[in-house]
Amino acid sequence: MSLDDRKLEVLRAIVEDYVATQEPVGSKSLVERHQLGVSPATVRNDMAVLEEEGYIRQPHTSAGRVPTDAGYRLFVDRLSRVKALSPAERRAIERFLAGAVDLDDVVHRTVRLLAQLTRQVAVVQYPSLSRSAVRHLELVPISSTRMMLVMIADTGRVEQRLVELPGPTSNDDVLDMRRQVNTKLSGQKMADTPPLVQALVDECPQEKRNTMACLASVLLETLVERSDERLALAGTANLTRGGVLDFQGSLRPVLEALEEEVILLKLIGEVEPSTTRVRIGDENEIDNLRAASVVSSGYGPGTTIVGGLGVLGPTRMDYPGTIATVRAVARYVGDLLAQN
Amino acid sequence: MSLDDRKLEVLRAIVEDYVATQEPVGSKSLVERHQLGVSPATVRNDMAVLEEEGYIRQPHTSAGRVPTDAGYRLFVDRLSRVKALSPAERRAIERFLAGAVDLDDVVHRTVRLLAQLTRQVAVVQYPSLSRSAVRHLELVPISSTRMMLVMIADTGRVEQRLVELPGPTSNDDVLDMRRQVNTKLSGQKMADTPPLVQALVDECPQEKRNTMACLASVLLETLVERSDERLALAGTANLTRGGVLDFQGSLRPVLEALEEEVILLKLIGEVEPSTTRVRIGDENEIDNLRAASVVSSGYGPGTTIVGGLGVLGPTRMDYPGTIATVRAVARYVGDLLAQN
DNA sequence: TCCTGGCACTCGACTTCCCGGAGTGCCAGT
DNA sequence: ACTGGCACTCCGGGAAGTCGAGTGCCAGGA
Numbered sequence: 001m002s003l004d005d006r007k008l009e010v011l012r013a014i015v016e017d018y019v020a021t022q023e024p025v026g027s028k029s030l031v032e033r034h035q036l037g038v039s040p041a042t043v044r045n046d047m048a049v050l051e052e053e054g055y056i057r058q059p060h061t062s063a064g065r066v067p068t069d070a071g072y073r074l075f076v077d078r079l080s081r082v083k084a085l086s087p088a089e090r091r092a093i094e095r096f097l098a099g100a101v102d103l104d105d106v107v108h109r110t111v112r113l114l115a116q117l118t119r120q121v122a123v124v125q126y127p128s129l130s131r132s133a134v135r136h137l138e139l140v141p142i143s144s145t146r147m148m149l150v151m152i153a154d155t156g157r158v159e160q161r162l163v164e165l166p167g168p169t170s171n172d173d174v175l176d177m178r179r180q181v182n183t184k185l186s187g188q189k190m191a192d193t194p195p196l197v198q199a200l201v202d203e204c205p206q207e208k209r210n211t212m213a214c215l216a217s218v219l220l221e222t223l224v225e226r227s228d229e230r231l232a233l234a235g236t237a238n239l240t241r242g243g244v245l246d247f248q249g250s251l252r253p254v255l256e257a258l259e260e261e262v263i264l265l266k267l268i269g270e271v272e273p274s275t276t277r278v279r280i281g282d283e284n285e286i287d288n289l290r291a292a293s294v295v296s297s298g299y300g301p302g303t304t305i306v307g308g309l310g311v312l313g314p315t316r317m318d319y320p321g322t323i324a325t326v327r328a329v330a331r332y333v334g335d336l337l338a339q340n
Numbered sequence: 341m342s343l344d345d346r347k348l349e350v351l352r353a354i355v356e357d358y359v360a361t362q363e364p365v366g367s368k369s370l371v372e373r374h375q376l377g378v379s380p381a382t383v384r385n386d387m388a389v390l391e392e393e394g395y396i397r398q399p400h401t402s403a404g405r406v407p408t409d410a411g412y413r414l415f416v417d418r419l420s421r422v423k424a425l426s427p428a429e430r431r432a433i434e435r436f437l438a439g440a441v442d443l444d445d446v447v448h449r450t451v452r453l454l455a456q457l458t459r460q461v462a463v464v465q466y467p468s469l470s471r472s473a474v475r476h477l478e479l480v481p482i483s484s485t486r487m488m489l490v491m492i493a494d495t496g497r498v499e500q501r502l503v504e505l506p507g508p509t510s511n512d513d514v515l516d517m518r519r520q521v522n523t524k525l526s527g528q529k530m531a532d533t534p535p536l537v538q539a540l541v542d543e544c545p546q547e548k549r550n551t552m553a554c555l556a557s558v559l560l561e562t563l564v565e566r567s568d569e570r571l572a573l574a575g576t577a578n579l580t581r582g583g584v585l586d587f588q589g590s591l592r593p594v595l596e597a598l599e600e601e602v603i604l605l606k607l608i609g610e611v612e613p614s615t616t617r618v619r620i621g622d623e624n625e626i627d628n629l630r631a632a633s634v635v636s637s638g639y640g641p642g643t644t645i646v647g648g649l650g651v652l653g654p655t656r657m658d659y660p661g662t663i664a665t666v667r668a669v670a671r672y673v674g675d676l677l678a679q680n
Numbered sequence: 681t682c683c684t685g686g687c688a689c690t691c692g693a694c695t696t697c698c699c700g701g702a703g704t705g706c707c708a709g710t
Numbered sequence: 711a712c713t714g715g716c717a718c719t720c721c722g723g724g725a726a727g728t729c730g731a732g733t734g735c736c737a738g739g740a
Contacts, residue, residue: 026703039713044704062703062719102501140476140492150490150498152480158490158500161442236576237595251591255577366732379684384733402690402732683740690733697726704719710712 007046009036011055012079014047015067019316022242024064069281072293072315076278080320085328089117093332100336103127103156107232110309110333115235117325120313121258123268126230127155127306127337129223134185134193139178139215144168149215151222153190155306155337157230163218166210173208177215185219193223231261238313246291246314253288258312263288268308271298276327281315291315295322297330301338309333347386349376351395352419354387355407359656362582364404409621412633412655416618420660425668429457433672440676443467443496447572450649450673455575457665460653461598463608466570467495467646467677469563474525474533479518479555484508489555491562493530495646495677497570503558506550513548517555525559533563571601578653586631586654593628598652603628608648611638616667621655631655635662639670641678649673 013034017025027040027047036043047065050056055071058064067075085093096113100106107124114122132153140148145165152158184196197216204212236258239251247254257263263286267279276297284294289312296310309330311322353374357365367380367387376383387405390396395411398404407415425433436453440446447464454462472493480488485505492498524536537556544552576598579591587594597603603626607619616637624634629652636650649670651662 024703028703040703041705041714042712045712048705058704060720063721064703135482136480136488138478138480138490140478142475148476148492148498150478150492152488152490152500156502158488158498160444160492160498162496234599237592237599240590240592240595250580252577252580255580259574259577364732368732380732381685381734382683385683388734398733400690400692403692404732681740684738686736686738688733688735690731692731693729695726695728698724700722700724702719702721704717706717707715709714 006036006038007050008074008079009034010043010046011050011067011071012075014050014056014065015071015075015079018066019318022316024059024066026064029064067316069283069315072280072319073283076280076319076323082327083320083324085324089325090328092117093329097332097336103158106156106333106336110329111232111234114309114311114326114329115238117329118311118313118322119235119241120238120311120317120322121233121235122309122311123264124232124309125265125269125307126232127153127157127300128269129153129157129159129190131155131190131300131304131306132157133187133189134223135187137178137181137185137219139163139174139181141169141171141174147174149218149222159222161218161222163215166214169211173211177212181215181219190223194220197223229261229265231264233258233264235311242314242316246316248291254292254312257286257288267294267312268296268310271296271305271308276323276330278319278323293317293319295319295326297326299330299334299337301334306337346376346378347390348414348419349374350383350386351390351407351411352415354390354396354405355411355415355419358406359658362656364399364406366404369404407656409623409655412620412659413623416620416659416663422667423660423664425664429665430668432457433669437672437676443498446496446673446676450669451572451574454649454651454666454669455578457669458651458653458662459575459581460578460651460657460662461573461575462649462651463604464572464649465605465609465647466572467493467497467640468609469493469497469499469530471495471530471640471644471646472497473527473529474563475527477518477521477525477559479503479514479521481509481511481514487514489558489562499562501558501562503555506554509551513551517552521555521559530563534560537563569601569605571604573598573604575651582654586656588631594632594652597626597628607634607652608636608650611636611645611648616663616670618659618663633657633659635659635666637666637670639674639677641674646677 013030014025017030017033027043030043031040047056051065055068055074056065057068059066093113097109100109107126111122111124132155134151135154136152138150140150142148145168147163147165148160149163150158150160180200184200185193188196197219201209201213201216239254267284276295279294281290281293284292291314292312293315294310294312296308298305298308300306310326353370353376354365357370357373367383370376370383371380387396391405395408395414396405397408399406433453437446437449440449447466451462451464472495474491475494476492478490480490482488485508487503487505488500489503490498490500520540524540525533528536537559541549541553541556579594607624616635619634621630621633624632631654632652633655634650634652636648638645638648640646650666
């Protein structure tokens with residue numbers, strides 16, 4: 001038996017009511033609140049079918065129905081239109097992001113904005129190095145056997161690393177290396193750098209090769225390995241909205257998951273060029289987040305994508321609103337980056 | 341009536357038991373668990389006095405006693421010796437911090453280590469710029485009217501800011517400014533820089549003064565105003581240990597406070613040259629943290645202090661252990677910084 | 681003077697019981 | 711195919727009762 005229009009309408013009503021009230025919804029209150037044009041008994045029959053198909057369930061016999069993860073999924077995919085943001089919201093976003101002075105600043109403002117607008121936990125990934133290009137490399141001597149490498153990416157990200165040199169090295173040598181790495185690497189996509197770095201070492205005169213190799217290994221680490229690590233997080237206090245009711249009684253696992261950068265990156269970092277992505281409950285393949293949903297989106301100047309951002313909340317969340325907000329914020333941030 | 345030795349001993353026993361069991365402690369179980377050499381009745385009399393003096397209180401009539409903030413304060417000040425760390429713990433600290441490669445890395449490792457050892461929320465302030473000196477300033481042209489300012493402090497901190505120039509500026513001019521700011525500012529304490537920056541502008545030939553003024557204002561912002569902002573946080577999941585019992589029923593206010601950098605800086609940033617500092621309950625002058633205690637310490641190479649670190653937990657915490665850990669970690673971090 | 685054992689009392693935590701109400705499934709009727 | 715009716719289930723919350731840990735106080739003893 002397939003789901004006719006009315007059954008879908010019933011499912012939508014259940015999701016909307018449950019999200020709004022946080023209480024299992026019964027057939028009677030459903031017909032009262034929505035113009036379904038049928039009696040409670042009919043709705044009950046529909047509900048029985050929906051339950052059989054796995055879209056809703058009863059917490060206990062003789063309680064109302066609650067959407068399952070599959071129910072939310074169907075709702076998101078077929079039953080909801082993304083709400084357009086109000087002009088006021090658009091203006092709020094613009095105003096909030098306008099004052100940003102700095103990449104750090106942009107990211108921090110964005111994450112706070114997201115948390116505030118969605119009233120959920122927000123995560124913003126810094127522009128990932130693997131999708132950036134090298135703008136400039138700087139070498140600053142610290143002592144005779146140490147220097148600092150500063151890498152500036154075209155996305156505005158700046159990474160620094162201390163380089164321990166194998167032996168005393170003069171300032172001139174450092175300047176020399178600086179020139180070499182810049183001519184070789186400036187403007188290159190991060191992904192293309194490894195062979196170029198290798199070439200740098202190979203082309204180096206024998207007596208300086210050791211030093212250059214040293215720099216090269218740090219370069220590779222900085223450019224490629226540690227590449228996507230940076231994240232900003234805000235709004236954890238929003239987890240406590242709705243008491244301990246959401247998240248099946250304990251915030252513990254959720255807070256733990258939020259501390260793991262690797263996990264967060266998996267959640268918001270795997271961005272396809274496509275549009276906003278919604279992961280509901282089990283769909284996050286992380287045990288600790290079985291009771292959570294994640295709405296994420298890529299962002300970047302124009303149509304390219306340099307990083308991800310998103311929010312995390314209870315499966316019982318306002319999907320249309322959240323999706324709209326995440327998408328809008330992602331677009332604004334992208335525009336902002338495009339200006340730089 | 342003053343507090344004789346036995347009464348203090350009773351207070352200590354109450355604090356220790358309550359911290360261990362999380363339950364109000366009564367006279368009978370007290371004498372069972374500690375060798376006080378007197379009967380429950382006597383202990384009850386002592387308790388009555390302690391209560392009158394405000395060091396303990398009863399949650400309800402006919403329940404055991406619980407320490408008040410004042411009780412914890414007395415305990416910390418007079419009744420507890422700081423535990424020495426076990427060699428295993430010392431080794432753990434050393435091993436954990438040894439691999440650090442970078443200031444960022446040091447800070448992140450430290451904050452995780454602290455959270456893990458104390459099983460509480462840990463906060464580490466990056467070395468504050470106001471206590472650092474300028475090591476090097478770098479100017480990188482981005483476009484004809486934009487450049488990036490990168491400031492490297494002797495503590496290893498790196499700050500960057502975008503500078504919007506008033507008009508097109510050649511690469512040579514940028515290099516020129518770079519030379520000027522470095523000769524003037526390198527090696528200077530941050531606090532001493534404002535007049536020097538002003539001098540830079542004044543000494544500048546008329547036609548370039550505009551550009552230099554622009555750079556100067558960003559410099560001042562970077563060096564002085566935004567100076568102490570950076571923080572790292574870890575272990576928020578530890579707030580959920582002990583159920584919702586700690587923090588009078590709601591994590592909400594605590595999580596909110598933890599999101600405010602300003603608040604955290606107030607808590608761990610105000611470091612005197614002295615030793616570890618303990619703030620109990622109300623002593624943090626922040627409403628949201630009435631049920632929390634903060635143990636903080638300054639750190640830095642040798643005896644100087646460049647930043648603060650600490651942990652936050654329920655007032656009912658293991659003070660001796662926490663203090664010992666915080667102090668030890670602060671010292672190790674200081675040593676680590678001294679090496680660079 | 682200080683400590684102790686004894687005793688009556690208090691009061692929260694836990695259990696049990698009970699009841700109302702919301703919600704259900706099913707069935708016969710339109 | 712929908713509806714009204716009906717019997718049933720079961721959660722939530724209040725009332726009552728019990729248990730036990732803990733207290734304050736007092737009189738007696740070192």
